[in-house]
Amino acid sequence: MTKSRSNGADNDQTNELQQADDVSLLRDAYLKLQQRHTALFKLNQLSQECAELSSFYAQVHQVIKSIMIAENFYIVMYDQTLQTLEFVYHQDEEDDAPQGLIPFTSFRGSMTSYVIESRNALLATPTMINEMVADGVLNNIGAAGMDWLGVPLIHDGFVIGVMVVQSYNEHTRYSEQDKELLIYTAQHVVSALLRLQDTEQLQRAVTSRTTELMEQIREREKAELLQESLYRISELTNRVGVEIDDFYAQVHNIIGQLINAENFFIAKYESESDTIDFAYYVDQNSRNTAEDFLPQKSSDLFTALVVRRKETCLLSYDDMYELYRQGETKKPQKETNSWLGVPLIADDEVIGVLVVQSYQDGIVFQQQDAELLNFVSHHVTTALKRRENAEYERRSHEMLERQVKLRTVALEEEIRQRKQVEKMLKHSASHDALTSLPNRTVFLDLLNRAIAALKRRPEKEFAVLFLDLDRFKMVNDSLGHYAGDILLKTVAKELKVIVRASDTVARIGGDEFVILIEDIDNKKEVYEIAQRITSALAQPFTIEGQSVFIGTSVGLLFSDRRYDSAETMLRDADTAMYHAKDGGKGRYEEFDASMHQKIEEELALETDIRKAIEESEFTPYFQPIVKLRDKSIIGFEALARWHNDKRGLVMPNDFIPLAEETGLVVDIDLQILRKSCRQLKAWQKSGLCHKHYVSCNLFGNHFYSPTLPDEISTILAEEGLEPHHLRIELTERILLEENDLVLANMKALKQLGIKLLLDDFGTGYSSLSYLHRLPLDVVKIDRSFITDAHKRSSNRAIIKTIVDLATNLQMATVSEGIECIEEAQLLNSMGCMFGQGYYFAKPMPSDALAELLKNPIS
Structure with a gap:
């Protein structure tokens, strides 16, 4: 009986100990669960309260440290598209984090890359690490340590990064429970991280757009002032009653609004007598008298230097003295601090010089002043040479001035609207900014x-x-x-x-x-x-x-x-x-359901276009471009045609719109360009043509590609065609955005020797502000102005304005869509040198054009 009671007491004591252990386990489980909820609550709080990602990562580290030992911790982001890594946060007592973007290939064989490629968490002990190294799975493990625990950060099924804790001593070890906890935490880190990234991206977009708008406003204000000044000079030409001295004074006043022109003169040059006549001058130097501005032989004057060189001269006092020392000019006046002279050139001959000079240390002319004055000089030259035809010019410039004023009004309103952009961005994201309707x-x-x-x-x-x-x-x-x-x-x-x-x-x-x-x-x-x-x-x-x-x-x-x-x-x-x-x-x-048929037809057409690109079915038809004076062919415009076994001959209107919508037109353009270059080279070899060129159209998206110049250069090299036999046509729409890459591509093509044509001028934006700033060679007048131009005075006025504008900017003009002799004769009389249209020839395949070259247009 005594032993029985003793056994009973032992059992009770065992039960009590077991119950205590169960309570302890429950308490531990509850504490871990409470830690987990606290950590998740803090992570959610961070995404709402944290101001920037850099501090967010550090606070995530603190949250992780609150639920496990995490003295050594880092987060690395992975860009699958660019195949790069970036250590956005790194705290480690042994290793230093690489800076900036790192090629993913340089981390191959690491535990980080293993987690990214396997998309699974990894708890690596020293033994496991040694086994993985021996199996060739790892070969790039960094500083030797104890346990390494990394979990992937996954969004929409893709790994976007890795979160890692690691230990360098045996007192800190990680368990499967730690791994599960870190995996669970990682899901919430991703959610919070993406919300913060979206917020920062929106803030950057707002800041960038605001800066861009302010820069555009400043550039537009400069363009407006320049345009206004140029048209004021043009207006002077049309005012027959203006005395010549008053004309010069007003030119001085206009230039003075663009640059400092307190000391200014206009000198006219007579080549036969080699005489310089100071037609107008304003000078603040007391040492200069009226006798200094009397007509005189050019000899050693600095003005004569501009005449001899036929180019702009921007000189400091030291530059002037060096010219004197070399015997080219007379000795400069000590008071002269800066001197800028530009030639007035007409028909490749210098007819005069515009000069501004400074006697003050604080006023020094720069290269941009030289470029500006040089640009203005072209208009002053035109004004001087065409005063005798002022009445006609007056009508033309009045029309241009009206266009400028209309555009100025539009620009002023656009500027006003853009100043409100910041305010509009704050408007509810649920409404359209323009109409205030739901979006x-x-x-x-x-x-x-x-x-x-x-x-x-x-x-x-x-x-x-x-x-x-x-x-x-x-x-x-x-x-x-x-x-x-x-x-x-x-x-x-x-x-x-x-x-x-x-x-x-x-x-x-x-x-x-x-x-x-x-x-x-x-x-x-x-x-x-x-x-x-x-x-x-x-x-x-x-x-x-x-x-x-x-x-x-x-x-x-x-x-x-x-x-x-x-x-x-x-x-x-x-x-x-x-x-x-x-x-x-x-x-x-x-x-109704039958409407899907059209969609299916468009999809079928798109499939056929893709197949046609692969099988090189697109071919160029050529339309001759002629000199209007004698109808001699100088070149050809290449137009895309599609010969398809199933569809027959497909015209551009039936496939180009869909090709532009899907972006396939880029491949079509390059296919037509290559075949056109090949055909022209074949004609050259056969002796059919030597100086002719081919003009190819490029869709606007080409000019947003940084590889465009290289692609065209490669085609020219492979087909053996010299660049000056190729011309590229582009439309106004691509020029309106003033994209730096577009301008860089245009300049690169020009450097190759390719001429650039502005197609369909007059039908779209037709802004004068970009026409003089872009490296264009030819303006093509749209067919809508050519049709019945001999019957419509309004069309004739527009054509004459475009021809005069192109001439002033040293550009050629080509008229499109000429369909009768009256149109051809009218355009020739108005100064347009080149044209194309059904009156001369329709677009035709290469064999038909070869016959035409053998029997030219009469």
């Missing part, structure tokens, strides 16, 4: 809710209307972006008036609007709304004092339980809209 994101959210409501309550029927303005681009191009914005805002107000108060009108981009009509009783009321919209937008709108007609095409889609997403419904409504547009515009069309 695409909000509309899709509302439409998804309507889809979900329909599944719960079938009676909650709704409809979607997709609108596209039929002639918005025409208004935008002809009246300017400001007028286009006014039109969009007017249309937005009109739509809100037409629909019911419960309906939603949104702008999803460009000239596209969508309307969500909910709680409809029958389809008739939706048809009525669509009809009211098409009728209202068919009426003229008054924009900037002008009546404009736009019209709209509407795609109509009713709710259906088969739809699961707003994007799908929007796609089908968009398809219906395009059917309405194809059916004649200004109407609405209800979506």
